[in-house]
Amino acid sequence: MYKNVVDFIQELYNTKEFLPLHEPRFIGNEKKYVNEAIDSTFVSSVGKYVTQLEAMIAEFSGCKYAIATSNGTSALHIGLKLVGVDKSCEVITQPLTFIATANAISYCNAKPVFIDVDKETLGLSPSKLKEFLEEFTVMNEVNECINKITKKTIKACVPMHTFGHPCKIDEIVSICDEYNISVVEDAAESLGSYYKGKHTGSFGKVGVFSFNGNKIITTGGGGMIVTDDKELASRAKHITTTAKVPDPYEYVHDEIGYNYRLTNLSAALGVAQMEQLPLFIEKQRELAKEYEAFFKDLDMQFITEPENSNSNYWLNAVILKDRKTRDSFLKYTNDNGIMTRCIWRLMNKLEMFKDCQCGDLSNSEWFEDRVVNISSSVIV
Numbered sequence: 001m002y003k004n005v006v007d008f009i010q011e012l013y014n015t016k017e018f019l020p021l022h023e024p025r026f027i028g029n030e031k032k033y034v035n036e037a038i039d040s041t042f043v044s045s046v047g048k049y050v051t052q053l054e055a056m057i058a059e060f061s062g063c064k065y066a067i068a069t070s071n072g073t074s075a076l077h078i079g080l081k082l083v084g085v086d087k088s089c090e091v092i093t094q095p096l097t098f099i100a101t102a103n104a105i106s107y108c109n110a111k112p113v114f115i116d117v118d119k120e121t122l123g124l125s126p127s128k129l130k131e132f133l134e135e136f137t138v139m140n141e142v143n144e145c146i147n148k149i150t151k152k153t154i155k156a157c158v159p160m161h162t163f164g165h166p167c168k169i170d171e172i173v174s175i176c177d178e179y180n181i182s183v184v185e186d187a188a189e190s191l192g193s194y195y196k197g198k199h200t201g202s203f204g205k206v207g208v209f210s211f212n213g214n215k216i217i218t219t220g221g222g223g224m225i226v227t228d229d230k231e232l233a234s235r236a237k238h239i240t241t242t243a244k245v246p247d248p249y250e251y252v253h254d255e256i257g258y259n260y261r262l263t264n265l266s267a268a269l270g271v272a273q274m275e276q277l278p279l280f281i282e283k284q285r286e287l288a289k290e291y292e293a294f295f296k297d298l299d300m301q302f303i304t305e306p307e308n309s310n311s312n313y314w315l316n317a318v319i320l321k322d323r324k325t326r327d328s329f330l331k332y333t334n335d336n337g338i339m340t341r342c343i344w345r346l347m348n349k350l351e352m353f354k355d356c357q358c359g360d361l362s363n364s365e366w367f368e369d370r371v372v373n374i375s376s377s378v379i380v
Contacts, residue, residue: 001298002332008294009338009375012287021339022214022315022376028276033268040264045241047264049271054224056274057209061191061199063226065233068262069240072188072210075223076104078240078260079206080156082225082232083182085110089155090147090357092132092181094124095346096364097160100210101186102347105158113147113154114348114358121306122367123167124159130175132359137179145179149357156182161190161200163373164216164314165305169195169203184208188223191216192281192312201226211266216280216314216378217273219266281312283378288313291374303371316376317343323369330372343371 010016037049050068058066069075085091087109093101095114105112115132118125137145137154145154157176159167169185176183183204187193190200191209201207206229211222225236238244243257262270288304288311295302301319305311320326326342333340346361346368347353 002329003336004298005329005374006333006336006338012290013375013377013379016337018337019339019375020377021341021373024213024218024273025276025280025378025380026272027380029272030269033272034265037265037268043265044263045261047267049264049267050262053219053262053267053270053274056271057224058226060274060277061207061209061226062202063199063207064228065226065230067225067233067236067240068267069223069225069260070262071221072208072212072223073100073104074240074258074260075208075210075225076100076158076184076186076188077107078236078258079184079208079225080104080108080110080158081239082206082227082236083156083184085155088153090150090152091156091158092129092154093158093186093347094160094364095348095358095361096122096162096344096367097186097347098188098344099347099350100188101158101160102350102353106352110155111150111152112347112353112356114346114353114356114361116359116361116363117162117367118168119363119366121165121167122162122303122371123165123169124157124172125363126168126171126175128359129157129172133175133179139179143180145181147357154179154181156184158184158186160186160188161193163303163317164190164193164312165303166190166193166195166200166309166311167306169200173203182206189215189314190312192277194310196308202228205229206232211270211273216284216312217270217277219262219270219273222262222266222270279380280378283380284313284376285311287376287379288316291316314376315373317371317373319367319370320372321370326370326372333374338375340375341373343367343373
């Protein structure tokens, strides 16, 4: 069976060479725009391509404002600061996620609380979230959600759209609104994904995208904060630009800021990639259909987009029978030139987060034992 999988993937990509998990495709104006940025001498955080990329992402996602950052993790960090997360706070998120989600919470000196994912989405479970809040929290006199165990304020919630598949984000936002919890939407993997006709990243108070080298489009490294809140957008741009107060001569900074702005050189690459994004999404969805048809006759489950969703299928994945089967599949495919990877180790099992409060994580643990990502590069 494993040989059949390797043969099928090699046939799809028409190669016997080593196949990485997800490599970028540069088929448009990438070199032209990067060269133009170099010729302009504006290669740092000021330049027309930064402004242009922000405008393109805002329009594409349906958000009013977009602020470019050096990477997705820095965007998450600033997103959490924008909604007031600090050392007095806790932030609810899912244990089944990339480390950046939990790291960004830690950068704010806050502590994560891990709530389970849904089987049908691999994203934060609204029902488990509601159960946790009902059992472990109380609203205080100033309408803050207080954890009855730790006595800390639960300030924010960070749901993540796993592999580009939307979670039940509208339900999550509704629950969080009831408890006065701000939603910072980790849409790092889901540029081009929609839930009930609305783009991911546009549901929460703040949303975040990533343009890492392995994402559906890339700026080499880069991220984007999106929001409909004008004040938050202005503050995001200010503190990601070292909190420098505009002045023609003096260097004046009015608070601790961060050197988090995306460079014009990187943005030039991103603008060219954005021009190709509709094609990339179309090709990713075609690839997913090929995989779905192939795997339906095998003892593996191909992960498809959830109900009410239109996914970018950034990373394709299959569910194996158990951990032993997962490990044997990983070994065979990688030994035969097909890069595959297991899903992330759960955040609550990592040394730095092992003492964090958790709900019942049975779904996350089930996925951890079984999910493997397979070749997902765009075929053009």
